[in-house]
Amino acid sequence: LNILNNKKSNVIKLELPTDTFTIQERKYLKNRNFNPKLLHDKYKIVGGGITGKWKYRIIIPLMVNNKIISWTGRSILNKKQIKELEIPRYKNLSIEESVLDPKSTLYNLDNSKGKSVILTEGAFDVIRLGDNSICSFGTQLTQSQINEIKIRYEKVFILFDNEKEAQDKARKFGLQLSSIGVDVEIVDAYSDFNKNDAGELTDEEVKIIKKELNIY
Numbered sequence: 001l002n003i004l005n006n007k008k009s010n011v012i013k014l015e016l017p018t019d020t021f022t023i024q025e026r027k028y029l030k031n032r033n034f035n036p037k038l039l040h041d042k043y044k045i046v047g048g049g050i051t052g053k054w055k056y057r058i059i060i061p062l063m064v065n066n067k068i069i070s071w072t073g074r075s076i077l078n079k080k081q082i083k084e085l086e087i088p089r090y091k092n093l094s095i096e097e098s099v100l101d102p103k104s105t106l107y108n109l110d111n112s113k114g115k116s117v118i119l120t121e122g123a124f125d126v127i128r129l130g131d132n133s134i135c136s137f138g139t140q141l142t143q144s145q146i147n148e149i150k151i152r153y154e155k156v157f158i159l160f161d162n163e164k165e166a167q168d169k170a171r172k173f174g175l176q177l178s179s180i181g182v183d184v185e186i187v188d189a190y191s192d193f194n195k196n197d198a199g200e201l202t203d204e205e206v207k208i209i210k211k212e213l214n215i216y
Contacts (some may be wrong), residue, residue: 042111
């Protein structure tokens with residue numbers, strides 16, 4: 001990818017709004033069984049702080065060739081607070097503010113170099129599953145993202161949430177990828193552990209799933 005080739009943006013380099021986490025942000029991550037230091041060191045994840053447009057959010061950068069090309073921010077507020085404030089749970093950096101349109105690539109490509117990959121729903125699912133797992137930074141796959149998968153991977157395991165809507169999307173994406181020659185398998189990996197999504201899994205459960213899929 002040529003990360004400077006973006007007709008909709010003149011941005012060449014991005015800098016994250018902060019370089020650390022507040023006490024509240026650390027608490028949010030730990031309550032979800034994530035290690036703040038690992039998230040910061042490996043995925044360059046930071047907090048949005050307590051002021052400004054990214055306040056009370058976890059900032060998840062989208063990296064391409066170790067360069068930040070965009071990011072999304074996940075609110076650390078609870079569902080009631082989000083509803084009362086009428087704010088989105090996820091807030092994306094605009095295309096104009098990004099180096100590259102985030103929907104032209106996929107999250108975690110830099111850590112997914114194998115020929116087989118897990119395609120999941122969101123960034124926190126990817127972070128829980130680790131290397132050789134990706135997501136589309138949203139609920140739809142664009143043609144650019146489909147092409148990127150075809151170029152890089154021979155086998156795709158789709159692990160979406162157990163809910164009907166998510167499974168319907170998994171089948172749709174599976175058909176899209178199969179139609180261009182990608183070997184696709186839709187996997188129910190969560191029911192055995194009585195979990196709904198990857199974010200709820202323990203480290204040991206992740207190891208079991210990845211061993212079963214022969215992905216490391």
